[in-house]
Amino acid sequence: MASTHAREGGQYLQVGRPQEAVRSFQMGLSLDPDDVDCLLGLVRTHLSTGAAGEAEAATLRLLKVKPDHAEAQAHLAMLRAQAGDAEALESLKALASAPTAGYFERFNLGGLLLDRGDLAGARAAYESALQVAPGSAHVHFELGRICLQQGDAGGATVHFHQASEGAPQEPMPLLMLSRAHAAQGALGLAIQAATLALEKAQGGMQRSVLEDLFKLYLTAGNPEAAKRIAMELRQLVPANVNYLYLHGLAVMSAGAFREAQALFEEMVRLSPRSWQALQALAQVHLALQERGLARKRLEEAVAMVPTDPGPTNDLAMLLLQDEAHERARPVLARVLEAHPEDAGTHLNMAVAWFPSDKAACVRHAKQAFTHGSGTVREQAERLLRQLGG
Numbered sequence: 001m002a003s004t005h006a007r008e009g010g011q012y013l014q015v016g017r018p019q020e021a022v023r024s025f026q027m028g029l030s031l032d033p034d035d036v037d038c039l040l041g042l043v044r045t046h047l048s049t050g051a052a053g054e055a056e057a058a059t060l061r062l063l064k065v066k067p068d069h070a071e072a073q074a075h076l077a078m079l080r081a082q083a084g085d086a087e088a089l090e091s092l093k094a095l096a097s098a099p100t101a102g103y104f105e106r107f108n109l110g111g112l113l114l115d116r117g118d119l120a121g122a123r124a125a126y127e128s129a130l131q132v133a134p135g136s137a138h139v140h141f142e143l144g145r146i147c148l149q150q151g152d153a154g155g156a157t158v159h160f161h162q163a164s165e166g167a168p169q170e171p172m173p174l175l176m177l178s179r180a181h182a183a184q185g186a187l188g189l190a191i192q193a194a195t196l197a198l199e200k201a202q203g204g205m206q207r208s209v210l211e212d213l214f215k216l217y218l219t220a221g222n223p224e225a226a227k228r229i230a231m232e233l234r235q236l237v238p239a240n241v242n243y244l245y246l247h248g249l250a251v252m253s254a255g256a257f258r259e260a261q262a263l264f265e266e267m268v269r270l271s272p273r274s275w276q277a278l279q280a281l282a283q284v285h286l287a288l289q290e291r292g293l294a295r296k297r298l299e300e301a302v303a304m305v306p307t308d309p310g311p312t313n314d315l316a317m318l319l320l321q322d323e324a325h326e327r328a329r330p331v332l333a334r335v336l337e338a339h340p341e342d343a344g345t346h347l348n349m350a351v352a353w354f355p356s357d358k359a360a361c362v363r364h365a366k367q368a369f370t371h372g373s374g375t376v377r378e379q380a381e382r383l384l385r386q387l388g389g
Helices: 004-014 018-031 036-048 052-065 070-082 086-097 103-115 119-132 137-149 153-166 171-183 187-200 203-219 223-236 241-253 257-270 275-287 291-304 309-321 325-338 343-353 358-371 374-387
Strands: none
Touching: 004 018, 004 036, 018 036, 036 052, 036 070, 052 070, 070 086, 070 103, 086 103, 103 119, 103 137, 119 137, 137 153, 137 171, 153 171, 171 187, 171 203, 187 203, 203 223, 203 241, 223 241, 241 257, 241 275, 257 275, 275 291, 275 309, 291 309, 309 325, 309 343, 325 343, 343 358, 343 374, 358 374
């Protein structure tokens, strides 16, 4: 049976109070230097706070008392493998594949392989950990992350749901569940999960959830809700000009163009190097039929980021509509030099060459068709048919 101090330290660790946990474990060790439960608790606490040196020292102390302690062996192998010891990695693999392997041997291997970018190996190790701890919120969370990275949004949804049920007070599993739903286009479910995450979030996490909710509402075509979120973000961090920009985007999406103009102009005053604000301001001017002002703002933005496809293509569209094909080509060429596979830029370059060089037009239209999708690909195909290319 664990000692009183070991139980007390474990309770502190469970509720996220590592300093109190360390004190309890050390108190227990002052009474009994060979208290295995206190030593193990000390190891876990130091690992939870990222104190690798202290964790290794406590692990060695535990192994001196109990040399065959499998979890301690797994922690030591992980710590040394993280420090670059190749033999330690092989030792951890052997520990994790043993018939008697427990949770930490398998979980530690998953984390180490994930840090090294071995998604398939990490996934196998974590799935193995589920065999001994099927309800582990930590394992389901890591598997959800791996599924997202592998493009398996459906699998990620299942694991993040399990993680949220296993850790009902934690906002992060719900936030990641929201992102998995969004990756599948299930915006309603994504908003629902993010809203639940917001109820549990605090501090910086609260801002992360609100930022996700803003994007979700805007994508779902609910600019009023997006505006409410943006205003909440501005109240949380008044000095963050990016939240002013989000506010402007929501207002613009709602069709209140003069109000959006005022917000973007305020952002330009506060952050003169924000080409995003200039591009958004140009879009507002276009909506208000103020083409001259839109072109001026886009030229300013392109001067700041001459190789970014966004403002350059917006400016090129205006120039092409004004039949200023020769002026559009050098602007687009700078972007293609930096982004040779950008389909939208190739399409605009094809249009820019259309009046004077059919071969160049076909060449860029083919690039737009090859690298593009959706409307860009359709327009490129139509242009090629028109040119017989």
